[in-house]
Amino acid sequence: MFGSKFVAMDNGALRKLADSVRRAPDPVLKGREVLTEEYRKAGGVGETEVKLSAAFELFRSIIVQAAYEAMGPGSSWLSAADLEPEMDAASKACAMHLNNGLASQISRAFPSEVGSNEYAIRRALELDAIRPGRFLGSIRAHMPGVGYAVSVRKRYAENQDSFRICSFGNRRAFIFADGCGSARFASLASHLAVLEALGRSANGLDRKGICAINEKVAAMLNSESIRSFDEPGKDSAISTLLVGLSENGRSKVFKVGDSIPFIVWNDGEADMLEVLSEHYEMRSIIGRQGGLAESDVEESEREAGRLVLTSDGVTNLLADAPSEISRWTTLSHDPVIISERLMRSVLRAQIALGYSDDATILVEDSGS
Numbered sequence: 001m002f003g004s005k006f007v008a009m010d011n012g013a014l015r016k017l018a019d020s021v022r023r024a025p026d027p028v029l030k031g032r033e034v035l036t037e038e039y040r041k042a043g044g045v046g047e048t049e050v051k052l053s054a055a056f057e058l059f060r061s062i063i064v065q066a067a068y069e070a071m072g073p074g075s076s077w078l079s080a081a082d083l084e085p086e087m088d089a090a091s092k093a094c095a096m097h098l099n100n101g102l103a104s105q106i107s108r109a110f111p112s113e114v115g116s117n118e119y120a121i122r123r124a125l126e127l128d129a130i131r132p133g134r135f136l137g138s139i140r141a142h143m144p145g146v147g148y149a150v151s152v153r154k155r156y157a158e159n160q161d162s163f164r165i166c167s168f169g170n171r172r173a174f175i176f177a178d179g180c181g182s183a184r185f186a187s188l189a190s191h192l193a194v195l196e197a198l199g200r201s202a203n204g205l206d207r208k209g210i211c212a213i214n215e216k217v218a219a220m221l222n223s224e225s226i227r228s229f230d231e232p233g234k235d236s237a238i239s240t241l242l243v244g245l246s247e248n249g250r251s252k253v254f255k256v257g258d259s260i261p262f263i264v265w266n267d268g269e270a271d272m273l274e275v276l277s278e279h280y281e282m283r284s285i286i287g288r289q290g291g292l293a294e295s296d297v298e299e300s301e302r303e304a305g306r307l308v309l310t311s312d313g314v315t316n317l318l319a320d321a322p323s324e325i326s327r328w329t330t331l332s333h334d335p336v337i338i339s340e341r342l343m344r345s346v347l348r349a350q351i352a353l354g355y356s357d358d359a360t361i362l363v364e365d366s367g368s
Contacts, residue, residue, distance in 0.1 A: 014059065018066040021080070027070040031063045031080030039083055050155060054350035057137050057152050061347070064140070065340045075142045090135035097135075097158065134158035134187055141165055145367070146172050147307075148335040150343050151360040154313070161311055161360040162190035162239075164198050173201040174244040174362045176309045177286070178259050185221065185237035192217045193239045193286045205243060207294040210254050213241070214292040221287045238287040244307040246364060251307055255298040256284050260315045262322070264329045264366075265305030273326040276300040306333075306366040313359035314342070317349040335363035 017034050024030035042056055060081055067080035133139050136159075138152040143165045153159035160179035167173070177193040179186030196213040197205070221237050240257025253261045253276050261276040277298055284296035308325055315321040328341045339361045350356045 014062055018062050021063055021066040022070045024070070027067040028077060028080045031067045032083065035060055035063055035081070036083050036085065039086060050354050050356045051351050053137065053155055054347045054356060058344050058347040058351075060138060061150075061340045061344050065337065068336050073144050075144070078140055078142055081138065081140060086136060087132065090132040093135040094132040094158070134160075142336065143167070143365075145365055147174060147362060147364045148339050149360065149362040150339050151358065152343060152347065152356075154356045154358050158187055159358050160186040160190055161313075161358045162187070162194040163360060163362055164194055165362060166198065166201075168202045171201070171204075171245060171247040172364065173198070174242075174246075174307055174309055174364060175201065176240075176242045176259060176311065176360060176362055178240040178257065178311050178313075178358065178360070180238055180240070180285075186239070189217070189221055189237035189239040189287050192220060193241045197241060197243050201243065201245060205245060205252075205254060207254070207297040207299055210241070210243070210256060210297045211292045211294055214256070214286050214288075217287045218289055218291075222289050238285045240312075241286045242309045244309055244362075244364070246304055246307060249304045250301060251304050252299070252301045253307065253309075255300075256286050256292065256296065258312050260310050260312070260321070261300070262308040262310070262325055263300075263302055263305040264308065264326075265303065271326075271330050273322055273329065274302070274305075275322055276302075304366075306335075307362075307364040308338075309360075309362040311358060311360040313357035314346050314361060316357065317346050317353070317355075317359065319349075333366060335365045339363045 021027050021031045021034065038056065038059060042052060064078070064081045067077040071077040134153070136153070138150060139159070140151075141149045141163070146167050147165045149163050149165055151159060151161050151163065161176070162179070163176045165174055175194050175197045177190035177197075179188070179190035193213065196216050200209050200213065217239070240259040241254070242259045242261050243254045244261060245252045251263060253263075255261060255277055263274050263276055264271050265274070266272070277300075284292060286292070306329065308329070310321070310325075318324050324345050325342060328338045328345075332338055332341070342361055343359065346359045
């Protein structure tokens, strides 16, 4: 199905395979079987051409959604997307990335003094920032009753997007960061931005708090140890940041960079979509030396609706992102269905354009 140089999607065959997953006694096992077979037919996908990899991710999305529809609430259905040969390949790619002089340089550059910025960076790298999951074709996270996220990586590099979905009592937090700048530390930048935002979201956030996040991340990313890896005068690594908080009938979003937040709300007759940003371009960034002014942080607050956070790998690929998001949020209120359908729209655009970027979508579960 995906072996051809020019990808041709057989919708009838896709529907038949998805139905076989829905009807299977064990939808997870069946989903893995059909995905693994196509993965191997495509030669492992890996670092291959955009059209082929996007077509496989589109196929994976359909199968994962079928497993979800068969099994219902919970997260066990997510393992239908876990393919052993792909995970082995991702582990090898991650090891190669680290072993290409980076791991030994980090060990020499970063001391083990607890509490230092260098120590925090080293721990972040070792624990999560550069991990095998960043080399998988896609990753997903589901927190029933809170929200869902899916992220598809571009080819030829690790996924530089980072995200978290969590809840603190009645407060829901949706955090997304898109690393940019230095290819070597872009994923570290987004990872640190998300971790700092996560730690501060439990007690609420304001513009001053976002600036404090930038100050902490910038101090780590512009330490002498990190800067020794990069060209003089260049940012070691920088990141966008979106933080969405929902609590007690209100939704608040903070935005730094060019990632775009949306909110869906009902006017009593129909669902309406609003773009929670005045700017699509990169006007400010997390991690840059020189600080971040409170005026550089976009802040939006609305009556509670459904938050939809997207990377520029989504909005830049779709000809009319608001219309496409509105289309899928109108047809379903399920965050899993919305996210997977919207991601498939992005993947179809990648196939048509022959271009890809890390694409990430977070959708809140509005409970309606």
